[in-house]
Amino acid sequence: MTVASGKDKAAGQARHRMDIASRLVLAVGGGYALAALASASLALALPLPRAQAVLAATMLSFALYCALAVWAFCAASAGRAWKGAALLAAPMALHLMLAGRAI
């Protein structure tokens, strides 16, 4: 991957490792959390009979998980990836709080 040019190569390498670790945490943990949030929120929000909404939301959650995992590694920086994920999570978390359903 990229190694910072210049005098402090070791620091660059450490930064690079942190970058990967941060993306990894986002892809695995953040991805799951976001998919879980989405399935919980969509299960209530989809304009379908309740059982069908749950089924549709749960089925879709894996596609979302996958998309976020790929996004975590494609974003220009780890920080941007985290920000994007947070932006996506906020409305769903708000929806669940308003619906009074802690998950």
Added chain:
Amino acid sequence: MKGLGLRQANAWLHTWSGLLLGWLLYAIFATGTVSFFRDELSFWMKPELHASRPDEGTAARVLGAMADYAPGASSWQISLPDERNPSVAVQWYAQGERPSKGGGSRLVLDAATAQPLQARDTRGGDFLYRFHFELYGMPRIAARWIVGVATMFMLVAIVSGVITHKKIFTDFFTFRRRKGQRSWMDAHNALAVLALPFHLMITYSGLLLLMFMLMPWGVQSAYQGDLRAYFAERGGRGAAQVAAPQAQGRAAPAPQAPVGPMLAQARAAWPAGAGGISVMQPGTTQAVVELREGGSTSLLDRGRAQRMRFDGVTGVRLPMPAEPAPDGVSMVYNVFSSLHLLRFAGPWLRWLFFASGLLGTAMVATGLVLWVVKRLPQRRKQGGHAGHRLVECLNAATVAGLPVAMGAYFWANRLLPVGMAGRADWEITSFFAAWAACLAHALLRSHRQAWREQLAAVAVLFAGLPLFSFLAYPHSHLAAGSWLLAGVDATLLALGALAAAGAWTLRTPVAARPARQREHAAANEVAA
């Protein structure tokens, strides 16, 4: 990633998500592919059943015999022979016994005589089927989580692999022979693209089959986690099944209506006729006969094979409440899960799925090999590298070692004494012992030797099985009219030949090989 384009970032993600769980994915793909022929394999592994030949009179004959085997039972369940299993399985429950998955009494009957057959104790194809999503010897839930996580990695590897390939169509028609890394790359691409819809479908549907364990949060928010309430409301999973009639007191014995006309009605209504017969309160005035559709052909309503009921004494068809049609979302789920479980498929589609599964298995295998080949020049410069050597060993011991283990499992099935105590467990022990031996072998030998010798072992084990069957079980081969058993034997022969070809290409000594293979071998020596 920083400073990387979309494609490079995806290439990196594809490489590492693929490698990390590649060995597990290979094992899941390989055993899952074999599971498409689970029934056939189980039958093949029970030679005592091989002489069973169904005919027109089988159902009536078996029902007649059940009166001797299980008089006074509260119900009989009969699985009629089909093209995947020509024997008859029967099960019955005593009065007052609650029907349950493992309960009741069972027998396997010869379709031509209705005499009980004593098959050898084996898990058959079920062991490999269970292994592909529950592994072995560990808590079921934990194993399913591990497989679920691996499946999720597979999905990410597929999607990032596709993004990496901008020239997906041209690449598909490119194959550069004997170009080392390029050849492996081309093979990996071609295999992946050829069956891409299958790979995506089987991976996503695999996740969906485990989804309420992996992703319970939708049910959690809408039903407060009450899965039972959810299923009841969705009307799936037997919620719509009509309750079996309850015995009202002790019913008096009565002569029963012949089953022939009932089966004729089933044949008229369903393409495959009846696949199973249940009789509630058999032999009494309260008897009810239920026929179940054989090999349900619809993708849309999985798990809801059609049923018909008849009065067991008069033979008159009884009304059944119509089953509600599945809703659109459930249909999507049903299509996915039907495609994964493949209960609906006829032989041609089953072979197509089996072939696609083999391509998927080969795709994972070539991906693992590619990882090693790609890093060889660099590793050679640096001298030995423990991580690289570990990947090499795990590659050989998984890709070639798992088929060796399967061969050992099948041979144990053939050779262990039929009356042996704990026989089925010994077969499984043979499987894991052979696999462990392959890992030890890979650690002790050089990379190329490990591959060559294990592939040779696969060839000998697989090709020897049809030969053994031919000599030991005269009912098993095509001359006796059994396409089913001949199909299993032919598949073993073909896979054995493939392994032999693999071993053959690795035979040449280092000096006589073209440059790139010399490099390869030299690097192996360094690594070893």
